[in-house]
Amino acid sequence: MRWYNSLSIRLLLLFWVLLFAVASSGYLLALWFSKPVVPQPVPSEVQSSLAPILSEVETFRSLTPGRLVAGDYRVAASLAPSGTERLQFDRNISANFRELMMRQLDADQPQQFPMGSRMLMGPFALQDYRILVTRPLTVDEQQEQATNEQQTQRVQTLSLLVGSFAIAILLGVWLIQPLRRLTLATREIAKGSEQPNLQRLPKRNDELGELARALKTTAYDLAVSRDAQRRLLSDVSHELRSPLARMQVALMLSADEDDSQARDNHMNQLGRDLERLSTIIERILSLSRLENGLVKLQAEPVDVRQLVEQLVSDLNYTDAKQGARLQVHDSDAWPNTESDPELLRLIIENFVRNALQYTDDAIEISCQQDQTRYTIIIRDHGPGVPPEQLSQLFTPFYRADPSRNHKAGVGLGMALSMRTAAVLGGTVEARNHPDGGLEITVTLPLQVVSKA
Amino acid sequence: MSKILLVDDDAELSSMLEQILTKEGFQLTLAADGEIGLERALSGSFDLILLDVMLPGIDGFQLLQRLRQQSRNTPVLMLTARGDDEDRVAGLELGADDYLPKPFYPKELVARVKALLRRTPNTSVRPEKSEYAGFTVDPAQNEARCDNHVLDLTPTEFDILRTLVRGNGEVVSKDQLSVAALGRSLAPFDRSLDVHISNIRKKLPNEPERIQTVRGRGYRILKLA
Incomplete structure (x- = not known):
């Protein structure tokens, strides 16, 4: 601006x-x-009544400003041909009028006009002497x-x-x-409008235009986050209700069942759904803790290579067949860095488990490093993900496998990992490897381990 | 034996519901996604379709819409696990007959299924034709007319209109209508009847207000001046 x-x-x-x-x-x-002040000729009766006094040279010279001439007529200014005080003014008359009077002293004909609360007349001249006289305004003149x-x-x-x-x-x-x-427009936004009617305000170049533009983007952002929340709530309710629905049915079936084998099946179903429910609830809570910044970082020196090896050996222990598919690439790029090992492990574990779940071949875990960051890459050799769905992978409850296979996760792992990476100051990206398979890259800031 | 199509991608729930409904004497066909569900619904002759909303492929709403577009008026009971009321009513607006939010008691499901099947045309108790104020409802022919204009109604809408016409201009209470058309009393905050009425109004050739809402009491048919 x-x-x-x-x-x-x-x-x-x-x-x-x-x-x-x-x-x-x-x-x-x-x-x-307003009526302009027009000088009038001095009335002849005034001239004639003043004439006797003004015709005597001696008298004329003695008429210094301030002196009464006759009646109410008082000398206002006098001009002598020479002398130290050639030009004199009545001290009772405001100095503002002096210029006016000087001009009037030079006038050819005696004139009269109102000056302040008095009527100015003159000039009257005798030889080289000139004077101006004033008189108070008459009632009529005052009124006018x-x-x-x-x-x-x-x-x-x-x-x-x-x-x-x-x-x-x-x-x-x-x-x-x-x-x-x-x-x-603000009221419209409060009611939930996504595009309030601002007419041409956002095009203005001043502060009001700026405010209008800010309001416009705010309305849009609000709508987007409101939609996201509504969708999340709807998804959460769907994800919680589905196992509940199964449990309710299984419970009824097992109550009516005489066959103990069938009853055991229903009980197993109940157990699985219960576990699923608690996983979903626990993950939703972690997600909201992460989003609200309630997770405290416990930074300590971490050997990332060692952490990944440990994870692989843990997974190997639970399921040796699955664990055998994991390959950790050997390189110098694995860093020692300052980080929160719990959170770091959580990020990698979620991605690795996802890869194990959705693919059947080898899964490679490798690392790259530059001056400020290191990147952990988890690549599988599965079918990959359609490009248009890549960005959705990190949306809560999104599942790449559309048939709702309940052996698959609850659909929160990727979202959780991304939020966790953000807490550690990093980013997560997903792309299809040119040679096939999905590649997840986790980029995190490299923090030098302080040698304390 | 009534044939039921269950479209739900939840394999475990489907198999359990199959057990329960088979035990009640129904013959069940399962479909695990929207495309297959629609194909089966269009090809087979079912007495009732149980339809989940969240489905892979095309979702339950789209399936229902396409089904109704092909003038298949098979009764549909929506099963929905989504939370908001809008979602529930959305199905009715697209022509579902009733809905049951998940989780539900299996007994409730069985009761609803039976209620919806009870009032299909071949089991109707009084098949005689009724007429009032330009409306003609003929259960024998399964045909409803308004000012000689044939109305394309779902079975539920047909039963609601029939009950209203039989009222001869008297107010018919919402509960009466619900019992007659859905085979059950209305639950609190249950808007399904209102949605059905509004669907019927949309299908009338003129003057949708000739089915009048009597606030707090029910509905009645107005004689046009």
Whole structure:
């Protein structure tokens, strides 16, 4: 996201520009509508009444600013042709008006116009001397000015109202509308929608667009994990109910059976299913412990070669015929590493047992090593797995053999091994060997054994 | 002797169920996957099919759908080990007659099987034709019509409609319907009857609401104005 796409920058600029626009439009409109101050010629009766006083040179020169000329007329400014204080102003008049008065001193004709709360008149000149006089505004003039100001204020207020309303609409469309859309979309997600209706929000370049995109992916991820969980629950219930169904039937049959041989068969069936049930339950629990990070690692130095040999000899002990199919490749690649031997054995054992279960020929176990990782490869010489099913191998309860052969495992071993490998910081992959057979590669981080 | 086809990939369960049902005097044929099951269901004449949902090849739902598409109205009792209600009702929507969740008591299975077989047309007690409000149900011909439009109904749907028509516009309670069509009372939360009714409505040529739901009591047939 570029800086000019950032919502905070945009908001700042927007508020700034809009506020500036409203304020200046108010000001401009006020100027437009208010009556401009137009200088009027000084009424002749004022001129004539002032004339006697202003015709005497001595008197004229003595008229310093601040002095009363006659009646309410007071000198506001004076300009002498020379001297240290050529230009003087009445100190009671705000300095803001000085420029205005200086300009008026240069005017050709005596004029009058309101200046603040007073009426300015002038210039009156005699020889090279010039003065300006002021008088308080009359009641009428004050009223006129007040009306003028009131009108200006009204125009300003009105334009502020209209301007701010325009801002509100703009913000509404630009900011509130997307927020409302996001709220609606969030509600949709809460109800389980996979693709909430975000309209064109995700295409926006700012923070709102980012939020919309995040929401979109979240909704999808949620739906995916919810589906996975639902499927898992459905599978779990299926896997638990099937042995239960058999047990219920076998129990009834054995109760009605007089033949002791047949009854023994049913009892064996019951025993097998009971064992199966406890295996499934135990594995589901391990799986959930692994997924929730409840498994604690017991890292210690492990001779991986030795661990695999031990596993092979254990399997050999239980079933010599099966065990004879296992070949451990001899190489220097077998590492000594820091790992959890229990978990490591669990991973390899599951894959080896699977290979024994689903194939009839030799099973090779070999190892490769590079700087940071080592890879244990378990390869069988069976029919392999159709490529489109390779990725499903690690899905809980997936079985490569579609006919539900109950001598086969419960369908959790591969999933369990993959999760366990992940706990050890490794990965598991399955692929068909070019020369036939399934090849499982377990890649784990190599951790140097500390020589303590 | 009634012939039953059991489609289930669980070999051990199948063989035990075979023992039980044979002892009850039924003749059983087994099929261990969906393809074989469908083939046998289409080729043989069975009085009842016991159908598992999770099957290798094509699953139980697909099998049922194809069976019904070929207008085979053999009664089907679904056996399902999956948990959720949706799954159970899904079978009924595709035209199954009843379902039994696994695990079940073998006696319950036998009772359901007998109930479903009891009401097949040749054992019907009162074969006379009944008519009401445009509906004609003729058990002798095994034919149901609505406004002279022949309805393609499963045996269960046929029996439900017949019971409703015989009600002559009176409300027939759900339990009565269930006993007449499924041979059993309704269990709590049992939606099978509602699903059957909705299936019948979908098959009507017009005005599905002419089979009216009377909330809390049952269903009745409305006379069209």
